[in-house]
Amino acid sequence: MSAETPVQSAGTFARLRLRFRDWRGTRPFWAGLFTILGGVPIAYFPYATLKLGTMSLTMATTAGAGSLIIGVLLITLGLTMWFQQATRVFAGVAAIILALVSLVVSNIGGFLIGFLLSMLGGALAVAWVPGKSEETRKGRRAAGKGPKGDGAVEPSSEGPAGETGGTHAPFGTGDDGTAEGVRPEAHNGGYRVG
Template identity: 75%
Template sequence: MSAESPGQQNEHFLRVIKRRFRDWRGQRPFWAGLLTILGGIPIAYFPYASLKIGHMTLAMATTAGAGSLIIGVLLVTLGLTMWFHHIVRVFAGVASILLALVSLPVSNVGGFLIGFLLALIGGALSIAWAPGKGETEEAPGPSAPADGRDVPLVPGPQVGDGTITQKTGVHVDGGRNSAG
């Protein structure tokens, strides 16, 4: 018998998948994309849905069904764009907000306000999202030396440290002037 049982390997495998998904989710506006996708579904679905109550069929079909389908498909596409091309997240967020606003008059009051609100919040989250700093990254900047001296922000010899004794300036006519 081995020291490891198959159950432990599956648990480790699931833990690795969960960690990888959490890392992937943290590098992109995941919730913005999810809400935008969920907002596009009712906008595209309701104009084509029909509800049967006994022998009576209730249909919400409108003349703007094609427009609703286009808006819904575009919102789903923008949600996927937020996930897989997060560099264009601001464009996708603004486009989601505009499509959500257009869905109000076109698509049964924006999918009965459900799709409208989800797409609107998803677009706003996409615009507001900013990539976070990793746990191992440190903030850039000069570090103070151990003896307490100031560290110059520009590398090379500095005026006043004894290596540069003369300042040079540039005249308005382009000539160089030695100032002492």
């Protein structure tokens, strides 16, 4: 052991954390997580046995098989949201429908815990949109290839004060290059914010 060993392990942890962060940022991570967490109580509660001292309470009902199927499907949909981002809208809508069906079939949707988590996960999956990574944005700026469109800042050979070089925004745009009165869409981890 040397004095550099903790630094190396911290570097490995930081590297793994950043890799996980990059992986998480390219998919509807929270939608999948909430959907998986919602499927667990829906599938678990009908088969659970609660022990209170010497007395045992069993929640077995005739809808146990239906609850198990709904729970497993919700867990599968959550994994699909993580690994097949192209089907996120279908998976989100299916999770919402299964959460609603679980209210009737599975002990009030896993005592409302599974229902609420699955509804939240399904809604997040439908709302998630893939965002542009920082590296893509930095690469475009460095190469001089900015965004195209109405609100784009266009290069000019003559600036607003007559000096050569620089960029200017087209007439009728705000300071940030967007059209006046139009607010750019904000993104927060891929979920629509504004």
